[in-house]
Amino acid sequence: MIIFRYLTREILTTMVAVAGVLLLVIMGNRFIRYFSDVAQGDFPASLLGTLMLYQLPSFMQLLLPLAFFLAILLAYGQLYLNSEITVLMACGVSPRKLLRVALWPAGIVVLVVGACSLWLTPAGGRYSEILIEEQQSRLDFSALTPGRFQDFGDGLTVYTQAFNDDQTEMQQVFISERQRRDDGTPETVVTRAEGGYQTTDEETGSRFLVLTDGERYSVEPGRNIAERLEFGTYAVRLSRVAQMAQLDDEEYASTPALVASGSGEALAQLQWRLSMPLMIPILTLIALPLSRANPRQGRFAKLLPSIFLYICYMSLLLAAQDAIARGQLSATVGLWPIHIAFLAFGLWLNRLRRPRRRRAS
Known part of the structure; x- marks a missing residue:
């Protein structure tokens, strides 16, 4: 139990630090865009806080998988450099148990990302677009x-x-x-x-x-x-009388509405929302063997290749989603082959890193 709390704390602490830095960068960029719109008179400055709050779930669903992936790489990488993982394995802690320990905080992140992806992000995006369109449809003293x-x-x-x-x-x-x-x-x-x-x-x-x-x-x-x-x-x-914005884009539709629609665009958006929480345990499986390092390599030796791997994962998901929406890829096939391929890659890495037992001569 002590080992479990220690490893979980290391992962979550690192994840919060990484997510905080990434969130600060992305929110700062979006704030500058909104502030430019305020300077042009598109909407008053008093709406900035509300719009940023509505956009927060969309930032979180994209940042948390990456932050958790990097957290495992950095936290476990530091433990390898300090020979703590070597000591744990000498005391009977197997790589499989390390994976089970990492999956517990991964489950927490899955719940948070799932709530953002399936509920909060589409609702926040819809409310922010309605707020902007209502403000732009009329001239108000607050915008002058x-x-x-x-x-x-x-x-x-x-x-x-x-x-x-x-x-x-x-x-x-x-x-x-x-x-x-x-x-x-x-x-x-x-x-x-x-x-x-x-x-x-x-x-x-x-x-x-x-x-x-x-x-x-x-x-x-x-x-x-x-x-x-x-x-x-x-x-x-x-x-004239302000009309409610008609937001028919699947990006702003609720998840039950996507399920009921059944169109190619709706299925593409639904699978994308499900992919956000689904990729977290897969990334956890990949991150554990990649975090293994020795003092000669350093803590950040595999960080750049791992980030490149994550970018490939996300790029393939986005390309497949666009192909489904355009009708170029069957919704039945969907994004699942990509998840299966990276899952198999993670299993292969773990099998490759598993220590081999020596036969007694």
Whole structure:
């Protein structure tokens, strides 16, 4: 029991450290992408935390298998270098028992990755996409940055110099719109106002920007004549009722929905989700013989080949998933031959590393 706790602690401690570093790198990259979208006015900065939280399960399901694979390589590799594994084997601890010990923390990781892959990741991806599409479908004060021209699509550009203290009214507003007259002639409408505030029509649900004390200019390309209109109050419709995003992609579908669908794309996505937890015990079987090292080789001697092996595993799974979705590979065959091949490779490695018994002469 002491040996079991010691080896489990070494594996899990190393896994947490490796996963933390990888998660920091990937989340930092995604945060920079989201922050760029915030700077462009696609959605307010207040949504950053929520979006990162929704994306966390997708990061975990990809990082934990790799982190656990590297954890076994590093933890057991260090034990080999310190001759601790040699002492354990001299005391009767066989390689098969070391494998059984490693499979216990692997079971914990399988449960976590399975929960992320089968449930949390599709739900989080769907919620984040709905949140972004709802925010991009409307113009809100929270998405405006004072002192900057921001494009909101459909030829609408908005500028405001500043907000009041409670962020409910804009000051010195400029709006440029590209639209067409009744006869189809294109025109550019430029509106300037001293202030503006946002309101919603309770009957239709449409959102309006109400401008106060300003002028409105209508210019037709190719003509030297411009129409000028002074107003005390002028309303500009920003958007109609926001519609719920239609996310039909299998990536965002729930696992029961994929099972009920039965299409090639759904089966490809379902097998991919099942592959994430399934590959962990297979990687455990491969990592144990690869972790064996001697002081001359060093702790990281087999780290690079092992990472290359993991990349090949993931690349083959992704290629097979794409082939199933395109109809180039039967869903019945699916991703299972890849798992079987790596399982056989792991069994071969363990058999190769098993010490041979000497016959008595």
